[in-house]
Amino acid sequence: MGKRKQRLLRALGRSAEGVLRGLEEAADRPKQLDYFIEVMRAAYVDDCLAERLELNEPRPKVVGIYCVMAPEELVYAAGAIPLRLCGGSHEASCAGDELAPRDACPVVKSALGSTALGAPSLYELCDVVVVPTTCDAKRKMGEELAQHTEVWVLDVPHVKESEGARRQWLEELHGFKRDLERLTGNRIKRRALKEAIAMLGRAQHQARRLYQLRQAPVPVVRGNEAALALHAFAFDRADRWTEAMTRLNDELEDRVRHQQSPQGAQIPRLMLAGAPSIFPNWKLPNLIEEMGGALVTDESCVGDRYLYDPVGAVENTMEDMMVALGSRYLMPCTCPSFAPNDDRLFRLRQAVEDFQLDGVLYLVLKGCVIYDFELQRVEKLMRELGLPVLRIETDYNPEDVEQLRTRVEAFIEMIQENIQQEGGA
Amino acid sequence: MRVTRLRWLVLAVCFVLLTFGGRMGVHLGSYLPTFACYFTGFDSYGGACFLAPLQFALAAGSVDGLLKALLYVVIAILLIIPLGSAWCGWVCPFAFVQDVLDLIRRKLGLGYLRFPEGLREGLRPVKWVFLFIMLLLPLWAAFPILVPSVARHLNIPFCELCPVRYIMPMLTGRASYMGVDLENATTIILSGLGVFFAILTLVLSLFKRRFWCAYCPMVLVLSFFRRISLPKLKKDVQKCTRCEICYNVCPMDVEQVFKEREKENVTFPDCVLCLACIEHCPEDDALRATWAGKTFFRSTRKGFSRRRKIGVDSSKK
Ligand code: SF4
Ligand code: SF4
Ligand code: SF4
Ligand code: SF4
Numbered sequence: 001m002g003k004r005k006q007r008l009l010r011a012l013g014r015s016a017e018g019v020l021r022g023l024e025e026a027a028d029r030p031k032q033l034d035y036f037i038e039v040m041r042a043a044y045v046d047d048c049l050a051e052r053l054e055l056n057e058p059r060p061k062v063v064g065i066y067c068v069m070a071p072e073e074l075v076y077a078a079g080a081i082p083l084r085l086c087g088g089s090h091e092a093s094c095a096g097d098e099l100a101p102r103d104a105c106p107v108v109k110s111a112l113g114s115t116a117l118g119a120p121s122l123y124e125l126c127d128v129v130v131v132p133t134t135c136d137a138k139r140k141m142g143e144e145l146a147q148h149t150e151v152w153v154l155d156v157p158h159v160k161e162s163e164g165a166r167r168q169w170l171e172e173l174h175g176f177k178r179d180l181e182r183l184t185g186n187r188i189k190r191r192a193l194k195e196a197i198a199m200l201g202r203a204q205h206q207a208r209r210l211y212q213l214r215q216a217p218v219p220v221v222r223g224n225e226a227a228l229a230l231h232a233f234a235f236d237r238a239d240r241w242t243e244a245m246t247r248l249n250d251e252l253e254d255r256v257r258h259q260q261s262p263q264g265a266q267i268p269r270l271m272l273a274g275a276p277s278i279f280p281n282w283k284l285p286n287l288i289e290e291m292g293g294a295l296v297t298d299e300s301c302v303g304d305r306y307l308y309d310p311v312g313a314v315e316n317t318m319e320d321m322m323v324a325l326g327s328r329y330l331m332p333c334t335c336p337s338f339a340p341n342d343d344r345l346f347r348l349r350q351a352v353e354d355f356q357l358d359g360v361l362y363l364v365l366k367g368c369v370i371y372d373f374e375l376q377r378v379e380k381l382m383r384e385l386g387l388p389v390l391r392i393e394t395d396y397n398p399e400d401v402e403q404l405r406t407r408v409e410a411f412i413e414m415i416q417e418n419i420q421q422e423g424g425a
Numbered sequence: 426m427r428v429t430r431l432r433w434l435v436l437a438v439c440f441v442l443l444t445f446g447g448r449m450g451v452h453l454g455s456y457l458p459t460f461a462c463y464f465t466g467f468d469s470y471g472g473a474c475f476l477a478p479l480q481f482a483l484a485a486g487s488v489d490g491l492l493k494a495l496l497y498v499v500i501a502i503l504l505i506i507p508l509g510s511a512w513c514g515w516v517c518p519f520a521f522v523q524d525v526l527d528l529i530r531r532k533l534g535l536g537y538l539r540f541p542e543g544l545r546e547g548l549r550p551v552k553w554v555f556l557f558i559m560l561l562l563p564l565w566a567a568f569p570i571l572v573p574s575v576a577r578h579l580n581i582p583f584c585e586l587c588p589v590r591y592i593m594p595m596l597t598g599r600a601s602y603m604g605v606d607l608e609n610a611t612t613i614i615l616s617g618l619g620v621f622f623a624i625l626t627l628v629l630s631l632f633k634r635r636f637w638c639a640y641c642p643m644v645l646v647l648s649f650f651r652r653i654s655l656p657k658l659k660k661d662v663q664k665c666t667r668c669e670i671c672y673n674v675c676p677m678d679v680e681q682v683f684k685e686r687e688k689e690n691v692t693f694p695d696c697v698l699c700l701a702c703i704e705h706c707p708e709d710d711a712l713r714a715t716w717a718g719k720t721f722f723r724s725t726r727k728g729f730s731r732r733r734k735i736g737v738d739s740s741k742k
Contacts, residue, residue, distance in 0.1 A: 161684075163542045190534065198733065205735045208726055310707050310729060312670030319536020320673075327669035331683075342686070343667050350663050 004095070008119040009047060011091040015398070016044035016280040023225060028262045030255075032248040033225050036232040040279060043235040044089075049122045053081060053237060061184050064126030064149075066111070066141075067134050068301045069156050069333065071173065071325045073311065076196040076238065077188045078180040083122055084234030085129060086302065087111035088278025090396035092119070099144060100137075105367035106395040107278060108137045115148050122235065128183060130176070132156045134337040135370050152179055158338055160330055170326040177322075194316050197324075200307075203238050206245040207307035213252045214296050215354050218265045220255040223272070223295020224285035231279050231302045267294045268415040269356055273348065273378060273389075274363040275371045276300035281396045284363055287405055293412045296355045299347065301335065308332075336370040344374065345381050352385055359415045361408070364393040388415065427732060428704045428722065432515055433524075440521040444596060446471015456500045459512045460519040460643060462593040464584070469597040475501050476643070477584050480559060484580040486567025502650065509654030510647045513638065513697035519589045520697070523637060526630040527676070538633040539678060548639065555642040559583035578611040585615035588637060591623035634676040638697065648694035655717045656698055658682070660691040664711040671702035671712065682712070705729060 020037050023029060042052040055062070061080040065072070075082040087093065087110025096113030118124040131142030132154040145151050155172050157165030181187055207230060214226060229248055233241050255261065270293045277284050277300060288295040298304050309332045313324035334344035351357065360382055364372045375391060382389045390411045394400055442451055443461035453472030455463050461470060463477035475497050482494035505512070513520060530537065540548075562582040569576035584590050585606075605620055606612040629636040638644055647654075662685060672683045677695045682702055685691050691712075692698075703712045706724035713723040730736045 167541075198735070201730070201733055201735050205730045209736075309666065309668055310726075312668065312673060312705055312707065312729075314674055314705060315531050315537075317531060317534050317536045323536075323673055324670070327673055332666040332668040346663055346686075347666065353663075 002117070005117045005119050008091055008095055008113070008117050009121075012089055012120060012280075013045045013047070015090065016040065019280045019282045019286070020045070022282075022286065023228065026222070026225075026262070029225055030221060030248055030251050032244065032251045033229060035244040035247075036229040039232040039236050039241075040228065043122055044120055044280060047120050047122075049083075049120070049235055050125055055081070055125070061127045062125045063180070063183075064123070064129035066130065066138060067132045067335070068306060069132040069134070069329045070130045070154055070176065071329050072238070073193065073196040073200050073325060074173070074177050074180055074188065076199065077193040078177075078184045079186045079192075080127075080180065080184050081237065083126060084302065085111060085114075085123065085126070086276070086278055087114055088281040088396065089114065090281065090398060092117075093396050100141070103367050104137050105275075105365045106281075107276075107365065107368075108141045110278075110396065112141060112144060115145055128152060130154055134335055135368070137367065138337075152176070156330070156337075159340075160333075160338055160343075161340075166326065166330065169330050170322065173322060173326050173329075190316065190318050190321075193318070193321050194313075197311050197313055197321060199238055199242075201310055203233065203242045203245070204307045204310045206242050206249055207233075208310075209249045210245065210252070211297075211304060211308065213249060213256060215356075216256050217356070218259060218261045219263045219267065219269070219294040219296060220252045220261055222262055222289050223270075223298070224282060224289050227277070227285050227295070227298060227300070227303045228279065228282075230304065230306055233306060234302060263294050266419065267292065268358045268412055268419060269294050269296045270412070270415075271296065271351060271355065271357050271360045272298040272300070272363060273360050274299075274375070274391075275365040275368050276302050277363065278302055283394070283396075283398065283401055283404065284361065284392065284408075287401070287408045288361065288412075291405065291409045291412050292416070293359075293408075296357070297351055299334065299344075299351070305334065336374045341374065345377060348378060348381060349385070352382075352387060357387060358419060359387055359411065360389045361411070362389055362391045364391060366393060366395040388418075428700050432699060435515050436517075436521045436524065439516045440518040442471045443473070443516075443518050444471070444593065445469055456497065456504065457512075457516075458501045458505050458643060458647060459517040460587075460589050460641065461517070462519070462587075462589045464590050464594045464599065465597040466594065466599045469599075474589075474643075476559060476587075477581055480563045480581040480583060483560070483563035484566045486564075490567070501646075505647055505650045506654050509651060509656045509698060510644065510692070510696055511656050511698040512647060513641075513644050514699035517643075519593065520635070520638065522592065523626075523630045523635055524676075526627070527634050530631050535632070538629075540633070542680075545639070545678065551640040552642050552645045555583055555586070555640065556645055558586065559642060575611050578609060578615075582615060583642070585612070586619045586622060588619065588623035588626040591620055592627065634678075635697070638677060639695070644695065644697065651692050651694070651696075656692075657690055657715050658692045658696060658698065658700075658702070659689050659713045659715055659720075660685055661689070661711050661713075662686050664708050665706075666708055666711075668707065670705050670707065674701045674705045675699075676701065704732065 043049050063075045063080050063082050064085040065082050072082040089110050092113035093106040093110035096109035099112040100109050114123045128150040130152045133139045133156050142151050142153050157169055159165055311324050311328045313321045334347050379389050447469045451471035455473035455478050456475050457472050461473050463473040479497045482490045562579040565576045566579040606616040626637045669683050672680050679693050679695050681693045682691045703722055703724045706712045707726050707729040709725050711724050713720045
């Protein structure tokens with residue numbers, strides 16, 4: 001093992017462990033959260049994902065996936081294991097600095113750094129990685145990754161509306177299916193795909209259950225905890241994750257019933273909008289909760305948006321299932337790499353209502369142009385709905401935490417005052 | 426009960442009642458705005474399509490005939506108002522035939538065909554052409570000012586073209602109505618086309634959901650009354666995620682329901698109110714069906730999961 005890799009592994013482990021310890025320090029965390037903490041620990045601290053996933057001989061193929069447009073159903077149906085690779089580590093992004101232009105976003109730098117050095121080693125586990133053509137940086141990242149590993153580029157149309165784009169997308173998925181068959185040597189049969197859709201359907205059902213439980217008038221779980229549980233899907237087998245999530249949801253349901261809350265009813269309810277917070281970059285989720293806010297929802301593609309939408313196959317013919325997958329992974333996706341992206345504004349409007357939000361924190365990762373572009377529209381919408389928005393531009397560097405803390409604190413205090421005034425008036 | 430199953434039941438019962446009801450003493454007359462073919466025979470059908478008598482009445486060429494035609498239209502409208510396009514989704518015996526063919530396709534594991542938008546757009550006028558043939562040619566037959574030798578044989582021009590006429594009588598043993606009518610050039614052309622449409626419909630219904638319904642003038646007639654008829658499909662545009670599921674499950678390929686971003690009423694002209702879209706929409710209350718303004722069926726994520734046997738035993742919810 002190279003020295004650089006070892007150094008990166010140690011540094012990664014330290015910061016990841018810091019986040020996980022922080023979560024474990026909350027004595028009133030849900031008991032069932034520990035499973036997800038362990039998944040993350042295996043991936044980033046102990047660096048033992050292969051053992052945890054029991055990738056025994058004959059070792060199944062592992063398919064690394066970026067973004068959220070590649071149907072994991074197909075991966076499972078081919079007998080392979082998907083892992084989600086979007087990077088969230090400051091140390092890895094430093095290692096990736098020299099591999100990407102200075103203005104590239106930390107997600108891409110971190111993924112490049114982790115791939116180049118093979119740390120955490122889950123990046124080395126992947127026999128192939130899938131890169132959907134979402135934003136410019138991800139697209140070019142795919143090209144760079146090809147120096148280190150086999151890369152499949154999935155051509156995602158950026159205008160969802162047009163019939164031609166949707167047809168081309170379906171073609172693309174058929175190509176993805178053929179590639180998976182070639183990689184694994186297994187033909188994807190109707191039955192296997194049906195079962196994979198059902199398996200992920202159960203996962204999506206539990207994710208949606210959590211989504212609904214978090215709408216309770218008194219928050220029953222902290223946002224930094226719930227987001228971690230959802231995120232853990234990236235590094236777990238879908239069926240095991242679903243079992244653990246079912247237990248967590250059952251526990252939270254009990255809390256709703258007994259009106260137990262780590263936070264109380266008067267707490268400002270906030271959304272973390274904009275770019276995703278990817279583990280171990282838990283800066284903002286932690287800050288919001290520490291500064292007296294309740295992070296009740298986000299729109300992150302490793303968070304609330306990850307498993308929200310279900311696959312609507314009805315006929316279970318191969319064509320019907322492929323069409324259903326094509327729809328699921330393209331149409332309801334509100335990633336700002338699509339244009340026009342009015343769908344996102346509709347989703348946000350609905351989230352404000354569902355979660356009775358009091359304010360929105362908007363994360364702009366340095367270098368991410370598309371989320372920043374849409375900020376204006378989101379601000380306009382929130383003005384109309386009477387919600388304050390706080391734009392926070394940062395990267396994965398922990399140095400600005402104290403500075404951010406002051407801003408988040410002031411924002412939450414302002415909202416609290418508003419709530420009290422309204423309550424008094 | 427799942428809506429799909431209920432619909433199959435109603436559709437099957439209507440098929441039997443309307444096609445063979447006459448043999449069991451059911452006589453609803455030939456006033457129905459649905460393709461329960463008149464040519465299955467008076468002794469067999471329990472209720473029949475009003476288009477044949479309407480054309481006969483028009484072709485009679487008398488004041489009496491015109492009054493009779495008016496009566497048929499008025500009765501049809503009175504029947505359309507309470508059910509709207511649900512006549513096509515839930516009653517039509519020929520819809521049942523097509524849905525059975527569709528079921529066979531599914532059982533064979535074959536996917537469905539979906540025509541590209543351009544082609545669908547291009548074929549849209551076909552049902553208008555059928556409608557004009559149905560309303561204007563009988564009048565020509567009644568008042569044969571031009572080319573009387575052709576006009577004479579145009580009493581029921583649309584029925585001659587209607588594929589149903591060559592398919593349903595087969596089921597009631599009225600073989601004499603089938604095949605090409607060799608009497609003269611006009612009838613050869615009309616019935617030849619009819620036989621061609623019938624074969625086309627039977628074959629393509631195995632590949633495309635509700636193949637014939639896209640060209641059927643009846644669904645067009647029903648759509649004229651979609652504002653005043655009582656059942657409606659409604660959408661909450663804010664709750665919709667545009668997941669496209671409602672489009673994929675729609676047998677009529679109605680695309681506007683998922684695309685709509687403004688209007689609440691999404692009862693579009695081709696919709697047959699089969700309610701499959703509501704059944705499979707995964708968003709709470711994004712789609713609903715109302716009757717006279719009252720909601721009687723709404724979409725829920727729970728329902729979506731339950732239909733897929735998810736979350737029934739694995740969790741408490
Ligand atoms: S031939 Fe067609 S239009 Fe004529 S009565 Fe039969 S179903 Fe109706
Ligand atoms: S459109 Fe279809 S369902 Fe409606 S009357 Fe015509 S054949 Fe029957
Ligand atoms: S199925 Fe429901 S949520 Fe999906 S596009 Fe249709 S109406 Fe919208
Ligand atoms: S829009 Fe809905 S109710 Fe109308 S035909 Fe399509 S699936 Fe059926």
